[in-house]
Amino acid sequence: MDFTIVREKLDQAVALLNEQRLDAWLTFTRETSLTPDPCLDLIAGLGMTWHSAFLIFANGERLAVVGRFDVENIRSIGGYTTVIGYDQSIWPALNAALAHHDPQTIAINYSESDPAADGLTYGMRRALTAGLTGTAYADRLVSAEGYIAALRGRKSATEVARLRAAIGSTQKIFVRLTKWLQPGRTERQIAAFVDNARTALGLDPAWDAAYCPVVNAGPDSAPGHALPGPLKLKPGHLLHLDFGVKQAGYCADLQRNWYVRARGEVRPPAPVQHAWAAGWAAIEAGAAALQPGVAGWEVDAAARAALVAAGYPEYQHAFGHQLGRMTHDGATLLGPRWERYGNAPLGLIEPGQVFTLELGVAVPGHGFIGLEEDVLVTARGLDWLSKPQRRLWLL
C-alpha cells in the first residue's frame, strides 16, 4: 500500500487546525464497508470494522484508537504518532486521550450542505454523546465542515498529478472511441465500447458503472443520469458522452460531443453551431470568474447569465463541482443558491481546488450538447487539466 497522500494529508491536517484555530479534529467511524466516512480515505486509506477514532491535535499529535486487529495496519501508514488498540470498548482509551490533551474545541464530521464533510452517521453521533457522558468533551464538539472543505479541497502536488493522469486516460479513451464511431451504433454499443476500453487499461469508472458513461444519441435520448438505451446514432444527430475514469484513487469527469453529418453536409446546421458557440461563451464567462476569493455562486451566475444572454434556457444544475477522490468531491460548489445546495455555493474559491466547468444545451431535432472540462485554480490563474474540446467533433 502507498500511503504517500495519507501522510501528506495528515501534515496538512495539523497545519489547518492551527490556521482555523481548532484544537482537535475527531473522525469517529465503524464498519466502513457499510457506512464509509469520506475523510477516512484522506487520513487512513484503509477500511475499519469496529469503533475507530482518529484524533488530530493542533500540537502535531496524531492519535488512532482502533480495534486490536487494525493496529498493525494503522501503524504501517507511518503518519500516526500513537496507535492504541482495544478489545471490548473504545471509550476508556479514547476518553483518556481526550483528558490528556484537553482540547477546548473538537471538530467532528457533519454538515448539512457538504456530503464530503458528513461522514458521521446519526447513530454514531448518538454513540459519541453516550460515550462522552460524564466528560467535559460532549459540549466541545463543533462541525468540521469548513475544516474538511479546506483539507479535501486544497489538492497536494501528488493529488494533482493523479488527477492529470486520470484525465489523460479518459481523453485517450475518447480518441479511441472517435475512431470506432459511425452511424448505426446504439447507445448501448457505444457504452460497451467505452467499458471495454476502460477495463483494457485496468481502470475503474469514476462513478456508478451503470451510468459511466452516460450516452445520448440524438434528440430522443434523455440527458442526465439516464441509462444507455437501444437508440441508434443517425445522420443529423448529436452524440454526447459524460464519462471519466478513476485512476490511482482520483477521478476524471469530462463531457464530449460529436455531430453526425447528413449526406452532403460539410458542417453542422446553424442551430447546432449557435448552441455550441453559446455553450462555450458561457464556459469562458465562468472560467474568467473562477478566481481565488470569489464565491462559488458568483462563478455559476457568470456562466448562467452568458448562456441566458445567448437565448438559451438555464441549465438545471450547478456549473461546476470539485473533483478529487470522488467525482463529486464535496464542499464549495459553483452552483446557484438553491435550497438543495445548502451553503455549498457560498464557499470561497481557493488555490489548489480542482473544479469541473459544465453545462448543457438541448438542440431540438438534433440532440444534446454537454460541455465539461476540468480545471485547477492557482494563484496565477486557471490551469486547464483537460484539453478543452473547443470544437464539435464531426463524424
Place this chain on the structure above:
Amino acid sequence: MDFTIVREKLDQAVALLNEQRLDAWLTFTRETSLTPDPCLDLIAGLGMTWHSAFLIFANGERLAVVGRFDVENIRSIGGYTTVIGYDQSIWPALNAALAHHDPQTIAINYSESDPAADGLTYGMRRALTAGLTGTAYADRLVSAEGYIAALRGRKSATEVARLRAAIGSTQKIFVRLTKWLQPGRTERQIAAFVDNARTALGLDPAWDAAYCPVVNAGPDSAPGHALPGPLKLKPGHLLHLDFGVKQAGYCADLQRNWYVRARGEVRPPAPVQHAWAAGWAAIEAGAAALQPGVAGWEVDAAARAALVAAGYPEYQHAFGHQLGRMTHDGATLLGPRWERYGNAPLGLIEPGQVFTLELGVAVPGHGFIGLEEDVLVTARGLDWLSKPQRRLWLL
C-alpha cells in the same frame, strides 16, 4: 439493470411495516457515492446525487421524490407507485406527500448498534428536522433499526441463490489454489494467485481488496486484518486464508487452512490436531445453538464455552455475523455482549438469515487455524451453504 431483488424487497418492505405496526418508512439520502445508505441497495439499486426520499407506506404505496435527472431511472425499477421529480428543493413535494398520507409513525435509518440500519448521516438528520419544521412529522420519527434488521436479514429465494453462487465460486478458487501451493510460496504470492483466480472469473472481492484474502503463513504472521507480507510457507507451517468473492451483488466469506508436512510427517503434529478438533467442536456447539428464537449472544456463548472447555483462549471477536450484500451485513450478531457490539448480540435468530460461523486458534510454533463456514437458518434447521472444511488440507 436487473431489479428483481429490489422489487422483492419493496414487497417485503410493505409486509414488514404491517407486521411491525409502523405506518411509513423513510430513506432520506444524497450523494451516495460519498455517503451511501446501505438500505438503498435493497430498495433502489442505484446511486443518488441530490436529496432523495424513498417513502414506503403500510397501505402499499411506494413513493420516491428525487432530483429530475433520476426520475426515469427510478421509474425503470418498476417497484414504485409514484415517482416525483424536483429541481430546486425536495421539501414541497415531500411534505405534501406526508400530509396526504399522514403517517403516525415514520421509521428512519439510524441505529447505534447496527451499521446496516445507520445510513442517515448526522447532517442529513439535521436537514430533515429543518425541512419538516412547521409540520406534524418532525415529532413522529422513530428508529427503523428493528425494521431494517428484518428486511435485510430475511433473505429472499433470489438472494439465497446468489449467496450460494458466490460461495461456490470462492470454493472453486480454494481448489485451484490448493493445486498450486507448495513450500516456499510467500504470503504475497499466495494473495496474488487468489487475486488472479478471482479476476479471471470476473468477480470482485467481498471486502476491501487490500486484505481479501488475508493470508497467514506460519507462526510469525499476525492474524486478523493484516496485509499479506514477505513471509514464506515452510514445512511445519499452518497456512490460513480468509477470503470471499462478491458475485451478482452478494458475498461469500470463508476461512480455509492447510498444513505443510515436514519431511517424513504423515499427519500434522498433535498440537495442530488438538487445536483443529477443539475448533470444530466449538463450531458444532455454536451450530447446534443456532435456532430461530435464540438470541445471538447465546449462540456465541455456546461456541465460546466449548473452545474454552477444550483448553483454548477465547477468540476476541464475534462467532458469526450476517452475510448478504455485504460481508458484515449488520443487525443480529452471534457475538458476546461487549460494549462495542451494542445491541447487536441481543437480536433473535429468524429463518431466512444467513450467518458466518467462525473462530480461530493459534498453535504456537506452527501458525493460526481459522475456521469459517456460511449457513442459512431455516425453520427445519441449518442449511450449510458452504461445503464445510472438516479436515485440515495437507501439503
